[in-house]
Amino acid sequence: MIDVIDSLEGRFFQAFIALLEEKSFSRAADRLGYVQSTVTTHIQQLEKICGQKLFHRFPRGGELTEAGKIFSKYAYQYIHLSQSIKESMSELDQQCGTIHIRTQESFFLTRMLPFMQEYMKNFPRVNLRIEEGTHQDILNGVLDYALDFGIVPQNPKRHDILFYPILEETIVFAASENIARQVESSGVQILNDELFISSGTSCLYHTTAIDVLKNAGILVKDALELSSLEMIKQIVSCGKGFALLPEIAIHNELKTGRLEPLPFSSKMSFSHGLIVHKNRELSFTAKSFQTELLHYFNRYLS
Known part of the structure; x- marks a missing residue:
């Protein structure tokens, strides 16, 4: 060779x-x-x-x-x-260059967008390349060194991944008012005959939902996979099935009655966190970005 x-x-x-x-x-x-x-x-x-x-x-x-x-x-x-x-040689004291990060669509829309707007205003010379993906997509991107950072809904618990917790997210099963009333009067077993809607089998929300439903005696016979959070909300609010969603993502729909939470006894949540490859040498800009993001969410939660 x-x-x-x-x-x-x-x-x-x-x-x-x-x-x-x-x-x-x-x-x-x-x-x-x-x-x-x-x-x-x-x-x-x-x-x-x-x-x-x-x-x-x-x-x-x-x-x-x-x-x-x-x-x-x-x-x-x-x-x-x-x-x-x-970056290190040319502008040691300034943040510039490109940062590659991947997150779930729901987290980006409900949590990440305000941070992005603030960050880009303060650091206009940094190019944030943000992608959407499932938990496994995000983890693979970090493992393959294609990403600087990922934001995942659960600690991967791998020796080669550093995990920085940033937010505890409550998730709920939701459906239209009509389906919610049927569940209230007849029990969750009626969901055996309803369509389950999710972002796909590779989504952590999907696998979590299947486990919770199974423990409640509900077998998912029919499922619809949609990549868009907005599409899921719209279809569920029209009375076509039910879904497991971040509570904050459907805050307005719950407030107006377009969607109703379904009465499952146990509270469900995910611990979202920032992940980075343990062996990745972060640039000055990437290190500063990590500090800014963790500080933002720490301030957000306090």
Whole structure:
């Protein structure tokens, strides 16, 4: 095998990441300001250096091989290190650059948005790249070094992940007034005949709901998966099924009677927290962002 350290160049990593994220040689070339043949050449050189095929070539682009998936972790670490060096050397006393963070949609809309507005006002030179994902999506992104931070509804309890608790979130089963009245008069067993609506089986809310319902003797026979919190609220409020949602996310609907909480005896909650890879070397800007976020939620809760 060719000596990897002596042969690797930063542009090869950039081409790899661009192709991984764009899934198209032409779009990767546009993103980097190259002609398409340059990206192709860089990927071929990288594969020669690694001694492995990193992408499956298809007419419409490329997808990672197993070797490519392994290499992607190191590629993201290289890009992150390059950015950290640039920030640290050029502007030690100023916050600038890009921070990649992923969170659940419901948490972003109800908790994160006010912090973002305040943070961007105070630090206009920092580019916050915020993505939406499920608990597992967020954890995977941090483990693969694709993200600086994630916000998850539960401590992953992994040796390679640092977890900083920020907020205890109450969650409730909710339905339309009509379904809630039926449950009140006939018991929760009537939910056996109702549609359960969630963000999908990979969502922690979904798996928690299934466990709670099972313990109450309710078997979910029919479920509808929707990626949008707003869609879930609208469909449930129309009388089409029930869902498990953060209480704050349906505050207005509960207040106006469009949605009603269902009478499950035990209080349910998640301990949301910020996660970061234990081995990730945070840039000056990322460390400052972490401090600002934890301080904001500490102030928010006090």
